[in-house]
Amino acid sequence: MTELLNPLRSLNKGHWFKLICGASFQHLPAVRSLAIAYTLAGADCIDVAADPAVVAVAYQGLQIAAQIGVEAQRRGFAYSGNLPFLMVSLNDGEDPHFRKAEFDPEQCPPDCHRPCEKVCPAQAIEFAGITNNFSGVIPDKCYGCGRCLPICPYGRIYTSNYVITPGAIAPLILSSGVDAIEIHTQVGRLSEFQRLWQAILPWVGNLKLVAISCPDGAGMIAYLRALYEVISEAIAAHNIALVWQTDGRSMSGDIGDGTTLAAVKLGQKVLTANLPGYVQLAGGTNSYTVAKLRSLGLLAHDKCQPPHISGVAYGSYARVLLSPVLDKLETREVSHTSVKTTVRLEDEPELLWQAVELAHSLVSQLKSQQGVD
Template sequence: MMSLSFSCSASLYAQLPSEVQARSSNLDKVKNLITKSGIPSKITSPLESLQKGNWVKLICGASFEDVTDIRNLSLVYTLAGVDCIDCAAEASVVNAVHDGIEAARGIFPIRRPWVMISVNDNEDLHFRKAEFDPNDCPIDCSRPCENVCPADAISYFGKAGASKGGVLAERCYGCGRCLPVCPYDKIRAITYIRDVAATAELLKHNDIDALEIHTSGRQAESFRELWNGLGDSIDGLRLVAVSLPDIGELTVPAMNSMYATMRANLQCLNLWQLDGRPMSGDIGRGATREAIKFALHLASIKDKPKGFLQLAGGTNAHTVEGLKREKLFQTTTISGKPDEANDPSLALISGVAFGGYARKIVGRILSSLQSEHGFAHLEDYPDHLLKALIESLALVGTVKCYNER
């Protein structure tokens, strides 16, 4: 792996091989792009972003554990100015996120995003893995499972006797799209619940800023068990998020019940992640509608508990235009009235989390990097980094309003 120094004089620079010069010049373009986009003046502390309504979270995926991609995604989205990076509750994954953040800060002195881990209180779509034995597959199958997988997690090596194949567990994030397309019903989904004691241990390591609890909102007892099991491991956190689906009339009572559980020992900020249509942002423009509908529903309700509101589930490049249409983007009032549950000076909707869509637009570049150079660090190939940064800025900029006066 090549490490470059950019402090060399012009004459020394001229003596460098042309390949190194090209890399150096592309890394300069990366820095210029960050400066010209107005990022340094537009990004604020994560707390201020929540308050102003321009908070952006990158969701690496509660079950996605490909540490090479996670490191590179964390690098590029840190440079693009996200406020938080949400990842699986595994030490190796958390390390990869930190590594990516530090690599980004080695390129440009940008502020550090918060690091969040995600856990579940019960069965949840985000916490499952697909699985099949390729040797059980008919040899003439056209393999629709491979084509439909958005994570490139499936490769068929059956019958020929290859040792690997089927679903690559660390890349599968449980979207479930492969399950219905298999004509022979060979694929199973294995669900799991993150171990509470292991999560508490991980949180004590002091390099995690936030925790997200995924819940259906329908099982108060499971939520209480998880919360109580975490004990004092949450004491050093800056933020606890609860990710829940819209369960209609039951949503606010469920939120109130969970808040009552947390309240006694919640010493930090809290946030409600409004999970519209889980893991679907990459599917198309319309995927974001449910998250916006959910936000509209909650924003108008008076008796909800305290906490920031943030969209997820189906979010993509069209989410902000949808929020603007509903007059929910970076506003403190709805229909001219402030939100009674929260400080009237705070944005009604604190921000947006991007998952599948954010990974898709940068993932294309990461997979071409991998096919050309293997498991590489993105910063060692600044032409790829530049392309990835352009994609990520376009997305993060929809919320952060880069380049807008």
């Protein structure tokens, strides 16, 4: 048997850690810094938006991490010397992960106390002040979580959705460093999924892994089986790993411990169906997830009988965890010079190792209990 690449070995052994930068998150300095910090902390996969600029900075982040890797190992972090897979997220139809909030600040009543600004976990909503003259949603920072929508007392916020076009797929898959794709779908969209898969098919041999992300819904297991029928021949022909991403409660992991319950429940449901491929949680995952999986005996090292949960993907929780450091980096951008220049994480050693330490606090929950190899 050919030796498995490190990230695939993590899947096999049940300690696969994926960082979700966000299917709509396009803030390039943040994506770059997140990719560096989580790679050095031992992540197996970095999942980014289907945007060539985002893919390029994430790849750059991986290269930088590789250069610093020996120092990370010396400091006891889990970086293995193998780069994580770089994954691009695609969609086959309307999906909350692929949308941006918008509003016209001119239409906001002057006496509104701006709850939208406070609720946004990505600091994507700003109002003009002493240091900036922009008001509204910063598109690159908005990742579509939707929390600002119901909180606006005047109903001024709306969203714009977008779907990946077939013509955009080849350049993305062929981009430097891309090893994996994730297809976001929903129960009942078989023909849309088939159309998207036809566009992917000519390039599928370039991939090491395909993930399918689906939220719960009536008839979900039958739907996943139908998807498997669509992709099985190609993934078998090219020896591509398959991951079922169980999207419990989308983009909510930073809200509180309880959000993980939906992800775990959906993970159990898909696991019980015994589909070919690995099962990995997402949607509401946070620092409580591994503890919950352990208490239910669902991790491989709990000596549970297979099948077991093969890994966990963390999105909003993982990003918010690093925000104290990334915010400081942004502040330095402003204070270094009156002309705004980008301060790179690797040029600020104190912040760099703080970021890696924070990332490690999450990655190690999965990794440390089995030892990393």
